[in-house]
Amino acid sequence: xxxxxxxxxxxxxxxxTILALMCAITSLSDNFNTPSPSAEIKxxxxxxxxxxxxxxxxxxxxxxxxxxxxxxFTWNTKQVFIFVAAEYGTPKNSLNQVSLWDAIIPAKExxxxxxxxxxxxxxVDQGNNLRGKKFNLTMHWHVMxxxxxxxxxxxVLTGYSLPEEYR
Amino acid sequence: xxxxxxxLVEQIMQIMLLVFAxxxxxxxxxxxxxxxxxxxxxxxxALTALITVxxxxxxxxxxxxxxxxxxxxxxxxxxxxxxSKKERHQKVNVVLAAE
Numbered sequence: 001x002x003x004x005x006x007x008x009x010x011x012x013x014x015x016x017t018i019l020a021l022m023c024a025i026t027s028l029s030d031n032f033n034t035p036s037p038s039a040e041i042k043x044x045x046x047x048x049x050x051x052x053x054x055x056x057x058x059x060x061x062x063x064x065x066x067x068x069x070x071x072x073f074t075w076n077t078k079q080v081f082i083f084v085a086a087e088y089g090t091p092k093n094s095l096n097q098v099s100l101w102d103a104i105i106p107a108k109e110x111x112x113x114x115x116x117x118x119x120x121x122x123x124v125d126q127g128n129n130l131r132g133k134k135f136n137l138t139m140h141w142h143v144m145x146x147x148x149x150x151x152x153x154x155x156v157l158t159g160y161s162l163p164e165e166y167r
Numbered sequence: 168x169x170x171x172x173x174x175l176v177e178q179i180m181q182i183m184l185l186v187f188a189x190x191x192x193x194x195x196x197x198x199x200x201x202x203x204x205x206x207x208x209x210x211x212x213a214l215t216a217l218i219t220v221x222x223x224x225x226x227x228x229x230x231x232x233x234x235x236x237x238x239x240x241x242x243x244x245x246x247x248x249x250x251s252k253k254e255r256h257q258k259v260n261v262v263l264a265a266e
Contacts, residue, residue, distance in 0.1 A: 001173035001177050002168070004220060007176065007220045008220050010177070010180070011180050011219060014184055015212045015215075018184055018188045022188055022204070022208065026195075029196065075196065075198075075199040146201050
């Protein structure tokens, strides 16, 4: 500690080390949060349901997505990324997950919402398996922190099905 | 800064930084604001730097007792051999200090 530069270096190094420790403890504090999210998805309408030129089935739907994800937010949350995926099985693939819609929720106030939308991303099958297909819609979320560990979870909503014939 | 000042400054620095870290974390957690934690901590680091880094006189209250020049004269520096082409400089640092 014999010179100005030596003391400055020591102070800055120690300060940054303690900062790293503070960030670690902050991330650990997220584990004390017990979230209680809820979500509901209604399929309002099937816009069209066709077999594409390449031979794959494709469907376009109109959904009403409503959710209350406010309990996911902590003081260490930067944003929450959510997406809705359709899940079903086929003879070729035991599990298909097709992402239909996603959004970024930047703050707790925006986390209680409803949205009336058609699917943002195309619902295409690897084959022709969608006629009369029963599927689940899952709401996934990724809680992205300001510092530390990201938490991800989902809600599975069952009981959806597609029409028997193309429209 | 003298030896005792250096020791004091190191202690002050470590304690102040830890205390400000705790205060900052508690403030951030209670207010639910990450930004607040960072602001309080940054302020704490700046304050600690202001107190401990510059060479304040209060940390020099037990200055080192360097010996008088007369003592050094009794022990002359070794003679330097001078060559015709180049002069080689030999620097001998003779430092005498009493604790």
